[in-house]
Amino acid sequence: MLNMAAGLARLGDLAASPVVATLAQAFADAGHDLAVVGGPVRDALLGRTTNDLDFTTDARPDDILRIVTPVSSAQWDIGRAFGTIGARVQGEQVEITTYRADSYDGETRKPTVEFGDTLEADLTRRDFTVNAMALRVPDVRLVDPTGGVEDLVAGVLRTPIDPRVSFGDDPLRMLRAARFSAQLGFAIEEGTLAAIADLRETLAIVSPERVQGELTRLLQTDDPVRGLRVLVETGLIDQFLPEIPALRLEVDEHHHHKDVYEHSLTVLAQAIEHERARHPDAEPDVKLRLAALLHDIGKPRTRKLEPGGAVSFHHHDLVGARMAKKRLQALRYDGETIGSVSKLIELHLRFFGYAEGAWTDSAVRRYVRDAGDELERLHILTRADVTTRNRRKAARLAHAYDDIEARIAALREQEELDAIRPDLDGNEIQRILDVGPGPVVGQAYRFLLDLRLDEGALGPEEAERRLRAWWAEQG
Template sequence: MLNMAEGLDRLGALAAHPVVRTLATAFADAGFDLAVVGGPVRDALLGRPTHDLDFTTDARPDDILRIVTPISTAQWDIGRAFGTIGARVQKEQVEITTYRADSYDGVTRKPTVEFGDTIDADLVRRDFTVNAMALQVPSVKLVDPTGGVEDLIAGLLRTPTDPDVSFGDDPLRMLRAARFSAQLGFRIDDDTADAITRLRATLEIVSPERIQSELVRLMQTDDPVRGIRALVETGLIDEFLPEVSALKLEVDEHHHHKDVYEHSLTVLRQAISLEHSRHPGAEPDVALRIAALLHDIGKPRTRKLEDGGAVTFHHHDIVGARMARKRLQALRFDTATTDAVATLIELHLRFFGYAEGAWTDAAVRRYVRDAGPLLERLHILTRADVTTRNKRKAARLSSAYDDIESRIAALAEQEQLDAMRPELDGNRIQEVLGIRPGREVGEAYKFLLDLRLDEGVLGTDVAEERLRAWWAARA
């Protein structure tokens, strides 16, 4: 809960920040107002770390640039059309924006920029009340025209104006509501949530790249599940990632199966927990988290109701991988992330065959080879995918995975598994078989690689003998 006395002390500390103090003095000397605005003020009141410093001022862009140039090592005006000037002050990157009074055309989410004259009018146009607060400096005065402090105390996300107007102006704010709900642990106000449900279809005017950016920021939070629930409950997720809400499969009185939606959210939470425990301090692994959320999206398409009440989802891993790839491409994710997510989903069931019966060393090698650089992520996803309440079964699966990781480590140490190659290279294959470069060399190379995976190191003489026998049988 927000302690106002402590919060005010933290605002004083924010005002005393060397960069804030330097800018406040420069703008005051030039005869302009300056205030820290938005996230830094909210986070200071909550006692959360402040990462980026954003400012608002009555100075116009040309004046801002003139003021910051002598006290900064770099400046950029790429946002000048929107009233924003960036600068690097004392090694910190800051953005300073002229008071705005934007209006939107209702067709795209691009605002028609109009500069404002008052800080109150600038704050009212922002997305949520908790982000519509400013700290005037150097006077250290909190400006809160929309009740942001009260909403911080209540843990509530609410738009500063009528939510229909706010979301109608900028539909991306609906997605931000879910992200801030996860990031801050706040509840979305009922009227605000109802407006998201009514206006969810307007998200279509927002570019896939902007939606993807907000989705990534949601997945980077410590508890994205909270935001995902908000997206599903309002129906907003159906506008850009309908495969998630489709996981809510109906269960009839004759056929029963695990709640796939709740299972997927549990897997996501468990994957994040394992991510933190195995790699403390590392940046959030967005690809792993998306794979955890989407790992079972192939189940609705592959579900089959069997006689006797059984439900099967044959090949849902393969189907799900294809679905995930298509969806991430539509959201303009980069190729590396898309490939990683699709591959993790395709491989996420592979381990359960190991749990049912001991694998040969060759099978373990193939598991490693197929996972490639995603092996550690696959370890986490597979472990997170165990959500059974049967303690004996959970312990058995955990023990089996401990075993496979030990075997992988041992094999890697013995054979430098990550850099495994056949014992004969392409040139030697051509010499032994008396053939020219072409398709047959590639087939022979694959045969030797499989031989190495299946039987380990044989020595070059034995490898050549086996290669000749393979070639003769092939002929």
């Protein structure tokens, strides 16, 4: 329950903070209005911490820059065309934007920028009522023209105006509804939810980069599953990640398998739990969370109904890795993220062979080598992928994974497993075989690496003996 007295006290603390007080005085001295707006006001009322300070003013961009320059250590005007000036004040980064009244034309991906004249009109054009509140400074007055406080109390997300008009102005707001539902734990008002379902296809006018940004922010929340359910239930996710609703495979009376969609959401939730347990103070791991969400997207394409009622998904790991790579490229994710996620999906089944029977040291070394920099994430993903209700099976898998992690740690202590290399490098191979650079050196290197993985360190002399024997066999 929202404690208004405590919330208003926190607003007073916000207004008295060095950054806000400095800017409030500077704009007042220049004869302009200033207000803290959006997330910082919402979070202060809720008692949540906020990392970003956003301001709005009646001053135009050139005037904003002139006012903030004397009280800031740096300024940037990359958002000048949209009325936004950035600055570093008292060591904190802030953004100050002229009152806006812009809208989309329904065909292009960029808004038509129009500056407004009043704070109330600016707030009305914002995405949701809980984000459409402002704190006027320096007089410390809460401005809430659309009922944001009431919706905070009720835990509801609602647009300040008709949702069809609001989402028509910027379809990305539909994605933001799912994100804020997950971030705040709020329900989406019925009419707003219906508008998302009706207008889902208008998301096509929004650039992939902006869609990707919202998907990433959703995955960074404490409970992204809540927002993903909104996206699936409204059909909005079909516009940019159709592989997720495709996981809701039909099950007939003769063939039975677990609900892959629900399983994937459970794996995501469990991966987040493991992530927090291992690294409680770290930033949310988007690569891990994407991999957890997408790890089984190859199943619909590889599903085969077997005699006797069994269902198989042979090679869904490899197929899913390729599908994830293609989809993440379409969403304009960076190459490092795409590589990490696709590798995790490709390798996510590897461990289950270990659970069926203990691996040799060679198999463990190969597992570590193939995982490379993704080993820690692969540990978490594989543990999270156990969603069985069979307690005996779950305990057996957990024990097997404890065992493999212990063996990896022991091997790492013995031989620096993270940097496994053959006993001889490329130059030594060329010298011993009396060959120049070329395919032969690569073949010899792989032969020696396999020996290293199978038998551990051999030492240069034994490695040379084995290499010469191998070379003789090649004729």
